[in-house]
Amino acid sequence: MPTTFYTKEHEFIRVEDGSGMVGITDYAQGQLGDVVFVELPLIGRVVTQGAEAAVVESVKAASGINAPASGEVIEVNNALEETPAIVNEDPLDKGWFFKIRLRDATELDSLMDEDAYQDYVKSLE
Template structure:
């Protein structure tokens, strides 16, 4: 499994041609307590960089952008009832959506875990 990161602190974990998308631990720390998550509908097509979901915390509302182009094939409905899961386990149970990736070449423009860690240190 390959995981790639965006400068907006989203991750995509690729398994075959399906990528699980969520926000990083750094992002959830910056947001504070997540109180609401708005997920896309299954079947929606998104392009790389498009707003794909919204997360609201006690501090602010933030857009979650699609790290790559694809079709939403599954959403994490549990987040509607328990949005705090994003804070508790952002890279596990706190995922937002799964995308059927349209062009795996788009992953080349994203950061590896090591590159992302260096990026976060520079902030």
């Protein structure tokens, strides 16, 4: 069963069997507006927790997508390059950005679970 963790920058990582699927939350895509471009990392790239790993551009702004945890990129969602609006339509499922093989699962301890993230989002309103 996958477990999902969240950052204060509104990225998520859904972890299962030592790897994690990374994307942005529904709140983040709502704040960005219509996504028009996504730049994905290269497969094999090593990303570091908190460092920029991808870029998303919307009609409002360009934003870096930080890695919620450190690891090696093992897969990217190529569908986003042709149809970036998938991020708006289904950010938590079909709109994921990349998958990593986790380097240190203890890094996940610094992230929020679903309840803590929902409380955090409510505090922003």
